[in-house]
Amino acid sequence: MAINFPSGLLGKDDLYTEEHLAISIPISGSRVKTAGAIPHIEKAEAVVRLAGTRTTIDLAGGEASLGETGDLQGGPSRLTFGSYTNPNLPMNLDLTLDGPLRALAALGARKPLNVSKTIGLTPSALSGRASAQVDLDMVMRPGGRIEPGDWTADIRLRKASSTKPVAGRVFKDGDLTSRADRDVARINGTAVVDGTKAEIAMVQPTDGSGGGSGSFKLALSAKRREQMGISAGGLLEGPLAVEVESAGNGNSKVVANLKRAQLSLPWIGWRKGEGIPATATFDLPQKRGATPLSNLRLKGDGF
Numbered sequence: 001m002a003i004n005f006p007s008g009l010l011g012k013d014d015l016y017t018e019e020h021l022a023i024s025i026p027i028s029g030s031r032v033k034t035a036g037a038i039p040h041i042e043k044a045e046a047v048v049r050l051a052g053t054r055t056t057i058d059l060a061g062g063e064a065s066l067g068e069t070g071d072l073q074g075g076p077s078r079l080t081f082g083s084y085t086n087p088n089l090p091m092n093l094d095l096t097l098d099g100p101l102r103a104l105a106a107l108g109a110r111k112p113l114n115v116s117k118t119i120g121l122t123p124s125a126l127s128g129r130a131s132a133q134v135d136l137d138m139v140m141r142p143g144g145r146i147e148p149g150d151w152t153a154d155i156r157l158r159k160a161s162s163t164k165p166v167a168g169r170v171f172k173d174g175d176l177t178s179r180a181d182r183d184v185a186r187i188n189g190t191a192v193v194d195g196t197k198a199e200i201a202m203v204q205p206t207d208g209s210g211g212g213s214g215s216f217k218l219a220l221s222a223k224r225r226e227q228m229g230i231s232a233g234g235l236l237e238g239p240l241a242v243e244v245e246s247a248g249n250g251n252s253k254v255v256a257n258l259k260r261a262q263l264s265l266p267w268i269g270w271r272k273g274e275g276i277p278a279t280a281t282f283d284l285p286q287k288r289g290a291t292p293l294s295n296l297r298l299k300g301d302g303f
Helices: 100-108 223-229
Strands: 020-031 041-051 052-067 072-073 077-083 089-100 126-140 147-162 170-182 183-194 196-205 213-220 240-246 252-257 262-265 270-274 278-284 294-300
Touching: 020 052, 089 100, 089 270, 100 126, 100 147
Parallel strands: none
Antiparallel strands: 020 041, 041 052, 052 072, 052 077, 072 089, 077 089, 089 126, 126 147, 147 170, 170 183, 183 196, 196 213, 213 240, 240 252, 252 278, 262 270, 278 294
């Protein structure tokens, strides 16, 4: 503790700086309040520092309980308060969390985040581990009521799976990263999508506006195509590199790289051998529960 008030300064709080007032207090086993429906940080190990009129709480650890979905462990975090002379006290929470994916999704379903439902996550259907860095602006109103403001979250998912479809697809064993805010979540990484390992790039609105889009890159061997019920009737042999672009309306566009495949059109006496560059593109529009193929185009050298 350091207190040094020059003559005439005492009582003029707006003029206080760290040179005049500096206090550091370690705390253990305490509770740190948050905003909205975000659970308090319990069993907190922290240091409270007052410098002039501004306070920071540096958290070394703690935990947030999300009920049946599990607990999230808090890592190095910081709660910052603006000047206590402001009746509407600005605050910022920079929070590090780690734990079960379903617990993090349960947190994401609470105010002010409200993100899990809008991107199609059901906490009880999820498994895997997750870590997150959440940055949340808040304001403490007179009387102690805390109102949440803007937020961002950087999330890492490990061995993430869902027993319920997300954006119309079933995900397993995902190694994914996501950056989300109150408008949109951007998701990238790899996962087994509908039974096939794929590279993923998805954009999902978090503001309730609906829509969203996704890109999935995957390799399909002849055996895997057979397992998926995709038959080319003997016209196509060999592996395919496929990219599927999905729109929020359920329609998809498919681009297939046929370089490593053999393509045969016997009725015109034409054949493309392995190693010759070629691509096939087509649309998969959703119509009354069916998925017809349309706008098929085949491009390559010599045809």
